[in-house]
Amino acid sequence: MWLVLCETHDAAASWAYSSLRARGLAPLEILSAEQLALSEFQEHRLDGPRSTLRLRTESGLQVDGQRLGGVLNRLWTVPIGHWRQAGEADRNYVQQELFAFFLSWLHALPCPVLNRPTPQGLCGQWRQESEWAWLARQAGLPVAAYRQTSRDTVDESRGERRLVPAGATVHTAIVVGARVVGAAIPSAIADACVRLSALARTPLLGVDFVQSPDGWRFAGASPTPDLRLGGEPLVDALMHELRQSERAAA
Amino acid sequence: MILLCGIPSESPLALVGEALDSICAPYLWFNQRHFASSDMAFDIDERGITGWLEIDGQGVPLESVTGVYSRLMEHAKLPELRGQAADSPARRHCDALHDTLGRWTEISPARVVNRVAPMGSNSSKPYQAQLIRQHGFEVPASLITTDAHEVLAFRDQHKKIIYKSISGVRSIVQAFDDADLGRLASLRWCPTQFQQYVPGTDVRVHVVDDEVYATRIESEAVDYRYAKKQVGEPARLSAMELDDDVAERCVALTRGLGLVFSGIDLKFAPDGRIYCFEVNPCPGFSYFELNSGQPIALVVARHLAMAD
Numbered sequence: 222m223w224l225v226l227c228e229t230h231d232a233a234a235s236w237a238y239s240s241l242r243a244r245g246l247a248p249l250e251i252l253s254a255e256q257l258a259l260s261e262f263q264e265h266r267l268d269g270p271r272s273t274l275r276l277r278t279e280s281g282l283q284v285d286g287q288r289l290g291g292v293l294n295r296l297w298t299v300p301i302g303h304w305r306q307a308g309e310a311d312r313n314y315v316q317q318e319l320f321a322f323f324l325s326w327l328h329a330l331p332c333p334v335l336n337r338p339t340p341q342g343l344c345g346q347w348r349q350e351s352e353w354a355w356l357a358r359q360a361g362l363p364v365a366a367y368r369q370t371s372r373d374t375v376d377e378s379r380g381e382r383r384l385v386p387a388g389a390t391v392h393t394a395i396v397v398g399a400r401v402v403g404a405a406i407p408s409a410i411a412d413a414c415v416r417l418s419a420l421a422r423t424p425l426l427g428v429d430f431v432q433s434p435d436g437w438r439f440a441g442a443s444p445t446p447d448l449r450l451g452g453e454p455l456v457d458a459l460m461h462e463l464r465q466s467e468r469a470a471a
Numbered sequence: 472m473i474l475l476c477g478i479p480s481e482s483p484l485a486l487v488g489e490a491l492d493s494i495c496a497p498y499l500w501f502n503q504r505h506f507a508s509s510d511m512a513f514d515i516d517e518r519g520i521t522g523w524l525e526i527d528g529q530g531v532p533l534e535s536v537t538g539v540y541s542r543l544m545e546h547a548k549l550p551e552l553r554g555q556a557a558d559s560p561a562r563r564h565c566d567a568l569h570d571t572l573g574r575w576t577e578i579s580p581a582r583v584v585n586r587v588a589p590m591g592s593n594s595s596k597p598y599q600a601q602l603i604r605q606h607g608f609e610v611p612a613s614l615i616t617t618d619a620h621e622v623l624a625f626r627d628q629h630k631k632i633i634y635k636s637i638s639g640v641r642s643i644v645q646a647f648d649d650a651d652l653g654r655l656a657s658l659r660w661c662p663t664q665f666q667q668y669v670p671g672t673d674v675r676v677h678v679v680d681d682e683v684y685a686t687r688i689e690s691e692a693v694d695y696r697y698a699k700k701q702v703g704e705p706a707r708l709s710a711m712e713l714d715d716d717v718a719e720r721c722v723a724l725t726r727g728l729g730l731v732f733s734g735i736d737l738k739f740a741p742d743g744r745i746y747c748f749e750v751n752p753c754p755g756f757s758y759f760e761l762n763s764g765q766p767i768a769l770v771v772a773r774h775l776a777m778a779d
Contacts, residue, residue: 260617261617261659263615263617264614265597265616265662266612266615267597267601267610267613268613272597272601314636314640317594317636317639318636319661320594321595321596321597321636321639322615322662324598325595325596325601325615328598329601339591340588340594340595341588346588349574352574352578355520355578366517368513368514368515369512370510370511370513370567370571371510371571372510372512372564372567377566377570
């Protein structure tokens, strides 16, 4: 079995699910964070060298982590709507507990997982703009100078800190393993995108660019790009990565 | 120049400050409580990472900061912000200052003890246990479940079990006994972590780069940190030597987690196995130093100063 894990209204994940299914990846299931959090049976064990996961969702779907062929993972948060009646301290505690639980069982899956979880993000490490700018420079991408001061008045909670001006037209290239799909960028830039993906330890990475008179310029990166921008070449790349364990077994 | 970040009276920070004094290493306090008189800026461009830090009228280029020891408290809870509205200028400046400092320390070429991202493994005990296992330590058999029957079977298998949080929140170890049976029904709404109880001797190992200090802890409590509450008397601490192989594994584990300084909780079981329960990435080592006499702060100070 293969899984697509995502937020409830993740249209890009739904598109990927339909596209992979149309290509014959089967059995393939799509599960939302909410369905996972409300699973009627959840069990994760660490025993000697082994780690296991077993889930049974409310609809009766059984998931055995040892039997998964691959996972497209776009989980970002763990919903705790079923705890809405609890006090704030308890809700915060449950949120932390469920995040820690998801992080551990996702990490334990022996199959290919795009992307594997980190403590800074269930589907890959969330990074601040400054860190992306620094990594992108190290990867050899053209990056505008970044400056931050303690007197800046941007509202971080509204995502006002950006590497490019708000409203700029952004083109997204998507790295999947060693392939780059999406925006038609020069091959040298594509190679640098693959290096950025490796530096960020994020094999499925959306890399944003703006076009300036000087050429392509790095504008940000995300472990949850809009997969639809990659079209059929992206589905090819996902099929290749998610079928790795099947090929290894053969 | 070394930068000490936090509140200077906090014990581990104070001890490192004293140790830096003892080796005559220059350092500067980033006292969170003085945020109103502090400013910071940094740039990332073709020159690399540059910038400026100003504290109480004293300015230093960030390029001159070669070591950072950070024990920042949650700045929103600083007493100076008590009663301040969420959008007050003081609170916004404090937020922006800490954000700027935090972003710089994550990418700075200075020796940072420790950067924030690698500290994250401690936010999920079973996740960290999987990383620990790769470094040759035993980890206790663990069950995280929503199912009461699984818990009872787990107890039958291991005879004595404990439960504790999965995350780093409310992280107190408790023995599971018959009095807890009535609460098993509530597992359905939040998976809970149970572990085999491992008897033996608790040992806290502090690793600073490649230096290792082990402290034996003697207590009858399930969780020695709460020994006085659990068994009525505090734990007894004493310095001990580790076998080279164990010490090397502690160094490798610390590095493997991306840390420079760690507090590793080991248990030496009667059957000779060595279990590792967790790696604390921001160890409050003063409790151990003051009770065992081990010079942990001095080793941290030397590590920071060596970059100069």
